[in-house]
Amino acid sequence: MFSILFSLLTNDLTLIVIMLLLPLGAFYYIYTYPKFQSQVLKVQTGDEAIKIILYMVIYLKLHPSFEGAVNFAAEHAKGPISKDIKKAMWDLQVGKYKTVEEALSAYMQKWVVWNEDFVRSISLLYGVMTEPSEEGRERILRKSLDFLLTNTYRKMKVYVENITGPINILHIMGLLLPVMGLIMFPMISMFLHESINPFALVIGYIAILPVVLYFFMNRILLKRPSAFMVPDISKHPDLPPPNMYMIKTANGKKTFIPILPLALIVGFLIMSYGIFHFIDLYGRLSIVTKPLQQDILMEEAELSIKNLASTFSISAGFGIMFFLYFYLRSFQRIKIRNNIKNIESEFQIGLFSLGNYLSEGFPIEKAIIKTLEEYEKLGMQKRPTFDFFTKLLYNIKNFSMTFKRAMFDKKYGIIVYFPSVLIDEVMRILADASEKSSVLLGNIAKTIGTYLEDLSKIEAKIRELLEDVRAGIKMQAGFVVPLVCAITGSLGIFMINMLKLLAEQLEQIEKNLGIGLLGGEGFGASNLLNDLLGDFTKVMPMTVLQAVVGIYTVEVVALFALLLNGIENGFDKVSRDHLIAQMVLRAIVIYGAVSILSLILFHGVILNIMKSTGMGT
Numbered sequence: 001m002f003s004i005l006f007s008l009l010t011n012d013l014t015l016i017v018i019m020l021l022l023p024l025g026a027f028y029y030i031y032t033y034p035k036f037q038s039q040v041l042k043v044q045t046g047d048e049a050i051k052i053i054l055y056m057v058i059y060l061k062l063h064p065s066f067e068g069a070v071n072f073a074a075e076h077a078k079g080p081i082s083k084d085i086k087k088a089m090w091d092l093q094v095g096k097y098k099t100v101e102e103a104l105s106a107y108m109q110k111w112v113v114w115n116e117d118f119v120r121s122i123s124l125l126y127g128v129m130t131e132p133s134e135e136g137r138e139r140i141l142r143k144s145l146d147f148l149l150t151n152t153y154r155k156m157k158v159y160v161e162n163i164t165g166p167i168n169i170l171h172i173m174g175l176l177l178p179v180m181g182l183i184m185f186p187m188i189s190m191f192l193h194e195s196i197n198p199f200a201l202v203i204g205y206i207a208i209l210p211v212v213l214y215f216f217m218n219r220i221l222l223k224r225p226s227a228f229m230v231p232d233i234s235k236h237p238d239l240p241p242p243n244m245y246m247i248k249t250a251n252g253k254k255t256f257i258p259i260l261p262l263a264l265i266v267g268f269l270i271m272s273y274g275i276f277h278f279i280d281l282y283g284r285l286s287i288v289t290k291p292l293q294q295d296i297l298m299e300e301a302e303l304s305i306k307n308l309a310s311t312f313s314i315s316a317g318f319g320i321m322f323f324l325y326f327y328l329r330s331f332q333r334i335k336i337r338n339n340i341k342n343i344e345s346e347f348q349i350g351l352f353s354l355g356n357y358l359s360e361g362f363p364i365e366k367a368i369i370k371t372l373e374e375y376e377k378l379g380m381q382k383r384p385t386f387d388f389f390t391k392l393l394y395n396i397k398n399f400s401m402t403f404k405r406a407m408f409d410k411k412y413g414i415i416v417y418f419p420s421v422l423i424d425e426v427m428r429i430l431a432d433a434s435e436k437s438s439v440l441l442g443n444i445a446k447t448i449g450t451y452l453e454d455l456s457k458i459e460a461k462i463r464e465l466l467e468d469v470r471a472g473i474k475m476q477a478g479f480v481v482p483l484v485c486a487i488t489g490s491l492g493i494f495m496i497n498m499l500k501l502l503a504e505q506l507e508q509i510e511k512n513l514g515i516g517l518l519g520g521e522g523f524g525a526s527n528l529l530n531d532l533l534g535d536f537t538k539v540m541p542m543t544v545l546q547a548v549v550g551i552y553t554v555e556v557v558a559l560f561a562l563l564l565n566g567i568e569n570g571f572d573k574v575s576r577d578h579l580i581a582q583m584v585l586r587a588i589v590i591y592g593a594v595s596i597l598s599l600i601l602f603h604g605v606i607l608n609i610m611k612s613t614g615m616g617t
Helices: 002-010 013-062 066-076 080-093 100-114 116-129 134-191 198-222 259-287 290-300 305-359 364-377 384-398 403-408 421-434 438-513 525-533 542-569 573-612
Strands: 244-248 254-258
Touching: 013 066, 013 080, 013 100, 013 116, 013 134, 013 421, 013 438, 066 080, 066 100, 066 116, 080 100, 100 116, 116 134, 134 198, 134 438, 134 542, 198 542, 244 259, 244 305, 254 259, 259 290, 259 305, 259 542, 290 542, 305 364, 305 384, 305 421, 305 438, 305 542, 305 573, 364 384, 364 438, 384 403, 403 421, 421 438, 438 542, 438 573, 542 573
Parallel strands: none
Antiparallel strands: 244 254
């Protein structure tokens, strides 16, 4: 309340608007928070439900025990449903309920609200225990998983339809209108500086607007049905700790460098020229008289290498700071992450091949050799799955390990090199089956391969649904934003120089006619410029304007890269960091190139005008 009264007393329109919007924004957040959190919880349970049903189906294929399947799924899934299942199974153990069905039924009413499809899939799985034939059990298992996967695809389709509107609003409110505002920025700075505080607009662009954009983008992403598992590569032995960059010396010693301080140091070193320039500019403007202030501001509006270097050093330094931070966070992780995703996408093929040889009666070691030979015949030695089976065979042959130890041994197990939740759980199931017989292991491998193929088909369909949205955001963030912002920054300098030429022409006319056109006889070009713009000494320096536009460009591109990755990959932090680094670097290059070309073009236009009016002679 006091801040609003202060704004009214200061008669600052921009400050008044900001102070009115802040409490409205806080009210909106508090008012919508409960409903939003309930929607997020439903989305999270949808992701968890797929994993629980998948684990139960795979377990029931191996062991005809519904209670065991429920325990297995609750043990390996994480989320609110698995917590409820663990509580239900505990109540069953202490005698509160007599059967698994009764224990789970106590939570069904709650789960129906969260995810009705999950409850229906559980109900379908109940029929496995009463179905006498193997074909009938297989049909029930497949139907329960297919039912949930089909509805997951349907939910993602609804999500894509629902986010089209919010993304369009984000595009208009967060990109189109602000960019149009940037186009008006030079004119606001020059013509409306007495009514609207340009420096308050600067704070709005580089601080308030990005925060608002992030808030709404995060809300869109939190509602995304996350149908697929994100690789957790944090425990991979070849990776540095989080937020550290690893350098290997010639003697093999590992050195870890903190990423954030490095990015800040490099960024500020690049920005140092511009920072010192603006400190010097502020110092000079604060001690000189108004006529000299006007001369200094005109120098800041000149199309010179000095001004370009001071502004672009700020934009480039800020962008390089972003780029280095996100690039170094993802550079040593993205290849491993992509390998894991590639293995997951083609894992069912390897399982089918391995399962076929095991079903024929080959022992596990021979079946793996046959699978590798099949990959070699097809020229697929560079596939990550080939590397997976090669490492597995190496442990079995060289260390005389069992299948289970070769995978999960604490010291030599290969699972640490393939940190996929999906692969980990599948291989644990196969490891249990390997202790019984090769034929059973083969049948299980082929069954799991079939289920994984179904998951891959749904994932491919979902990616098709997201393609149009993804392409639109990529075009906006990767090209349109840096292009328009670069032209806008140069436009302010062009307009100031054009007004300067106009004032000089009016001054010449005054001298020729002997009268004062705007303010009386004897007014020079500097006073005419004040007549055109008001008090020219209050105009924002054009170099400051360009620096602000450059910073805003980097922030918006990073935010839209965050949105793009979230829609495409969910909450995959490695791909998020890699995409932000890529798009920010591309934006810096486009912004710098277009800025230079625009300034050269505008400079040429001004020179032509000067020649045509005789001012260049």
